[in-house]
Amino acid sequence: MGIEVETIRPGVVGMLRVNLGIQAGESVLVVTDVPTPEQWGEWAVSQLEEVSQRAALARQVAEIAAEELPACVVGFLAYPATGRSGSEPGDEVAARLREVNVVVAITSFSLSHTRAREDACRAGARVASMPRFLPEMFYRDGPLAVDYRRIAQETARIAACLTGARVATVRSPAGTDLEFGLEGREGRVDDGLYLRPGTWGNLPGGEAYIAPVEGTAEGVLVVEPEWHHRLVEPMRLVFSCGAVVAVDGGGEVGERLRDLLGLGGRQPTAEERARRHLAELGVGTNPNARRTDITLEAEKIKGTVHVAIGDNSHMGGANVADYHADFVVPRATLLLDGQTVMDEGRWTFG
Numbered sequence: 001m002g003i004e005v006e007t008i009r010p011g012v013v014g015m016l017r018v019n020l021g022i023q024a025g026e027s028v029l030v031v032t033d034v035p036t037p038e039q040w041g042e043w044a045v046s047q048l049e050e051v052s053q054r055a056a057l058a059r060q061v062a063e064i065a066a067e068e069l070p071a072c073v074v075g076f077l078a079y080p081a082t083g084r085s086g087s088e089p090g091d092e093v094a095a096r097l098r099e100v101n102v103v104v105a106i107t108s109f110s111l112s113h114t115r116a117r118e119d120a121c122r123a124g125a126r127v128a129s130m131p132r133f134l135p136e137m138f139y140r141d142g143p144l145a146v147d148y149r150r151i152a153q154e155t156a157r158i159a160a161c162l163t164g165a166r167v168a169t170v171r172s173p174a175g176t177d178l179e180f181g182l183e184g185r186e187g188r189v190d191d192g193l194y195l196r197p198g199t200w201g202n203l204p205g206g207e208a209y210i211a212p213v214e215g216t217a218e219g220v221l222v223v224e225p226e227w228h229h230r231l232v233e234p235m236r237l238v239f240s241c242g243a244v245v246a247v248d249g250g251g252e253v254g255e256r257l258r259d260l261l262g263l264g265g266r267q268p269t270a271e272e273r274a275r276r277h278l279a280e281l282g283v284g285t286n287p288n289a290r291r292t293d294i295t296l297e298a299e300k301i302k303g304t305v306h307v308a309i310g311d312n313s314h315m316g317g318a319n320v321a322d323y324h325a326d327f328v329v330p331r332a333t334l335l336l337d338g339q340t341v342m343d344e345g346r347w348t349f350g
Contacts, residue, residue: 003053003060003135011138011145012064015104019148019203020126021195024071026101031093032058033081033107051081051108057135058106065104075100084260085110085131086311086324098123101197106130113311113324117200127200132229132294143204143289143297144192151206152191155285158208161349162187165336168212168281170305172329173344174222178239178307180278181216182336186316192286206286206300211317215242217278221307223327227292228253237309237327243276244309260323261309274321279312281305282326283334283342298328303345305332 016022032055035048043051055078062076079093087109088094094116097103103117103125110131111117117127137143162168166183170176192205217239225232235250235257247258261276262268286300299306310324311317334342341349 003057005060005064008060008135008138009064009068010140011142012061013068015128015138015144015203016065016069019144019192019194019205020102020104020128021193022069022072022102027073027075027099028065028069028102028104029075029077029096029100030058030062030065030104030106031077031079031097031111032105033089033109034078036080039081039083054106054108054133057133058104061104061106082109084323086113087322088114089116094119097125097127100125103127104130106133108132110324112200112202113314118314121198121200124197126194126197128194128203129200130203130296132296133203134291134294137204137297141288143206143286143300146192146204146206146286146288148192148205151285152189152193155189155191155206155208158283158285158347159187159189159210161336161341162208162210162281162283167337169335169338170221170281170307170329171333171335172222173331174224174234175236176220176222176329176332178217178219178221180218180239180242180281181213182210182281183213185210185213188315202296202300204286204289204297204300206289206302207282207284207306209280209282209315211312211315212278212281213242214277214318217242221327221329223250224330227298227328227330229293229295231293239278242278243273245276257325271322274319275310275323277309277312277319277321278307279310279317279319279321279324280308280315280326282308283347284328292328292330295326295328299326301328301330303330303332303342303347305329305334305342
């Protein structure tokens with residue numbers, strides 16, 4: 001992950017001015033996570049390199065921000081990696097997030113579904129959560145180089161359709177066939193524009209999403225190879241009564257997921273059971289998103305659907321967990337109340 005400063009500079013400046021609307025006098029904090037001493041001894045060299053290079057990218061973004069925003073106070077904070085998306089970063093980090101106007105979180109483990117991020121937004125911070133972000137996402141033809149106002153319009157239409165539905169069904173040629181309830185839940189918009197105090201989302205942006213009703217999911221989700229980090233063979237998640245009851249296949253990725261969910265034959269902990277619940281339905285709307293193995297970008301690809309398990313308490317749901325993981329479904333067919341609104345990746349309604 002080489003960093004060519006002048007290649008990424010236009011994309012960084014666009015993010016600061018367009019997506020975050022930073023004004024003179026505001027405070028900006030760029031945060032990242034770095035391996036702990038224990039992780040240096042446990043993780044593979046390739047993972048250590050990836051996490052360390054992402055931290056270096058965050059530092060470079062902070063330096064560009066300081067140069068381009070001389071009338072702002074720009075800070076940089078590196079904290080010990082939690083090792084799992086959705087896990088809290090610690091009280092000191094949480095306090096720093098609450099103290100600034102804008103947070104740019106270029107991390108390897110997502111802060112999106114944490115109390116620290118939510119409390120920062122409640123304090124008025126605008127937060128761009130960018131887990132597993134790569135330098136190429138800043139390039140001129142990358143997923144940040146889009147008309148975000150047009151994305152906002154399309155995403156709002158899709159979110160309205162989700163809000164009005166009672167039941168959703170997701171299918172795919174690979175074998176996904178999953179149904180769950182949406183009644184009483186609000187479709188939300190992540191359009192990549194975080195201009196008002198307390199707003200937050202992912203960059204790159206571009207998705208409509210909703211928290212399904214807990215306890216309603218039934219069926220199978222098939223995650224295809226190369227559509228999840230390091231996944232080289234199909235992985236099937238079986239849902240019953242709203243939660244994952246089996247994970248089949250998936251090689252090493254499947255083994256790690258079974259362990260995280262407590263599906264290895266032993267008695268699961270309360271935390272492991274909470275991680276199993278269906279948490280999210282999302283629809284990608286970013287025409288420049290292309291990369292499939294980085295979930296941050298893959299879930300924004302126009303014409304895809306994604307579902308997540310784990311925490312949804314920060315997005316309108318009721319399940320509290322220390323974990324949130326998204327799985328992208330390409331060539332998806334989406335039915336709302338029995339009506340096909342997406343047919344193998346093509347939006348057909350509204």
